[in-house]
Amino acid sequence: MRAQFVLSEIGVGLRRNLTMTFAVIVSVALSLALFGGSLLMSDQVNQMKGYWYDKINVSIFLCNKSNAQNDPNCAKGAVTEDQKKAIRADLGKMSVVQKVTHETQDEAYKHYKEQFGDSPLAGTITPDQMQESYRIKLKNPEQYKVIASAFNGRDGVQSVQDQKGILDNLFGLLNGMNWAARAVMSLMLVVALMLIVNTVRVSAFSRRRETGIMRLVGASGFYIQAPFIMEAAVAGLIGGTVACGFLVLARYFIIDNGLALSQKLNLINFIGWDAVLTKLPLILATSLLMPALAAFFALRKYLKV
Amino acid sequence: MIRFDNVSKVYPKQTRPALRDVSLEVEKGEFVFLVGSSGSGKSTFLRLILREERCSHGQVHVLGKDLARLSNWKVPQMRRQLGTVFQDFRLLPNKTVAENVAFAQEVIGKSRGEIRKSVPQVLDLVGLGGKEDRRPGELSGGEQQRVAIARAFVNRPLLLIADEPTGNLDPQTSVGIMKLLDRINRTGTTVLMATHDQNIVDQMRKRVIELEKGRLVRDQARGVYGYQH
Secondary structure, three states: OOHHHHHHHHHHHHHHOHHHHHHHHHHHHHHHHHHHHHHHHHHHHHHHHHHHHOOOOEEEEEOOHHHHHHOHHHOOOOOOHHHHHHHHHHHHHOOOEEEEEEEOHHHHHHHHHHHHOOOHHHHHOOHHHOOOEEEEEEOOHHHHHHHHHHHOOOOOEEEEEEOHHHHHHHHHHHHHHHHHHHHHHHHHHHHHHHHHHHHHHHHHHHOHHHHHHHHHHOOOHHHHHHHHHHHHHHHHHHHHHHHHHHHHHHHHHHHHOOOOHHHHOOOOOOOOHHHHHHHHHHHHHHHHHHHHHHHHHHHHHHOOO | OEEEEEEEEOOOOOOOOOEEEEEEEEOOOOEEEEEOOOOOOHHHHHHHHOOOOOOOEEEEEEOOEEOOOOOHHHHHHHHOOEEEEEOOOOOOOOOOHHHHHHHHHHOOOOOHHHHHHHHHHHHHHOOOOOOOOOOHHHOOHHHHHHHHHHHHHOOOOOEEEEEOOOOOOOHHHHHHHHHHHHHHHHOOOEEEEEOOOHHHHHHHOOEEEEEEOOEEEEEEOOOOOOOOO
C-alpha cells in the first residue's frame, strides 16, 4: 500500500467534487452540532435536576383554626397534639423519607415576614393564621405520590404539596426542546447520509475509467475502495471539526460571554467546560466513522470490485 | 494455461445461451486468434477468462485455477497474472504515458523503485522510448495502443488478452501492433486475441478458434480467417 498514492487520489477526488464535498461538510457539521447540543442540553437538565431536587421537599400542611371554618379538608377542626404525634410517627416509619422538619406557626410567621416583610399585606397577618407544617425531604424526589396518598385526607391534614411539580414544568419544557433538537438532528443526519451516498456515487462514476483499469490489472478491492471511503471520512472529519467549533463557541458566547447567561441567571449553575470537552471526541469519532460506513455501503452498490 | 470443459453461459433473462458447450485448451506460449461475427460469443469467452462473468455450466480453468472455486477476494491476485488490451485503449487522459503505465503497478502496491525501473524498460519494448511525458491525446492511435500494451505487459503477465486491439487502427499501423504482440509472445507470454481483421489472421498463420452462435465451430492450427462477413 503506497500512502502517497492513496492520499493524492483522495485530494483529487475531493477537489473534483468540490460542491458535493462542501455540502457533505456542512450537513455533517450541522447535524453533529445539533447532536452535541442535545447531549449538552440533557447534561444541563440533569445537572439542574440534581441541584434543585436536593433543595426541594414535600410539605404536609396541618389545619389551623381558620382552616377549620372554611376548608372542607379541615371540617373536623384544627389539628390536635395526638394527630400531630401520629403523623410524625407514621413519617418516621416510611422508608422513602430521609428527613422531617417541623415548622411551627411561629416559625412559619417568621419566614413569611422575612419573605414579604415590606408588603402591606404582611401587616395584617398574625401567627395564628399561619399553618403548621411538616417539611419532608425524600430520598428520591420522584416518590412524592407515596406521601400524598398516605396523608391526603387524613384528619388534621389540610393539604400535601410537592414543590417538584413546579420544577417539573420547567424540566418538561427543556426536555421538549431537547427532543426537538434530536428530531432536527436525525433529519439532518439522514440528509448528510444521503448526500454522502450520492457523493460517492458521483465520485465512483467520474472515476470509473480508473477503477475499471484497477480492476483489470488486479488491484485489490480494498485498494480500489479505500480512496472513496477515505474521501468521505475526510469530508466528515472536517464537518465534525466544524461542529466541535460550534459547540465550543456556543458554550463561550451563551454561557460565559456574549449572552453571558451565567451572570444573568445566578440561580442556575451551568455545565462546565469539561462537559463540552468530553463530547468532542465522540463527535469527531462519529464524524469519521459514519461517513466512512455510508461510503462503504454505497460502494457495494455503485462500484464493482 | 486456459482450459474450457463443456462451458455454457446463459445470461439472466435470456433464453439463448451466449456460449454453448465449448471445450478447448490453450497451452503456455501459444498465440491464438479468436474469430467470429458479432454476437458469436467472443466477448463472453474473454469475460469468462477474466472472471468478469462466471459460466453457467462446465468448468473454466485459467493458469491452473478453477475459476468457479476461486473466491472473490482472490480474483485480483489471479488478474495480476493477466494483461488486457482493448479496442478503445482505455488510457487515462490526464496522465502522461509513463504515468499511465506506472498506474498499473501503483495500484497493486509495487514499490517506487520497481516502477522507476520497469516503466522505461517496457516503454522501450513497445517502441515509445522518448515519449514518456506525452499525454494520450497527443499520440496517434497506434501509439496509444502501444501505451495500452505497455500497461498490460508491465507486470509481466503470463497471459495477454487482446480484444480487437487493431479495430480502431489503419492496416499499416495494425501490422506494427501485431509485430509487437508477436514479440511479446516470443518472450513466452501466451497471447489470446479476438479480432475481425482478416488480413492479420491470414498473414500471421497462427492457431484460429472460431465461434458461431456460441458454439466452437473451428479450432485450426496455423489457420486463416476463413469466413466472409
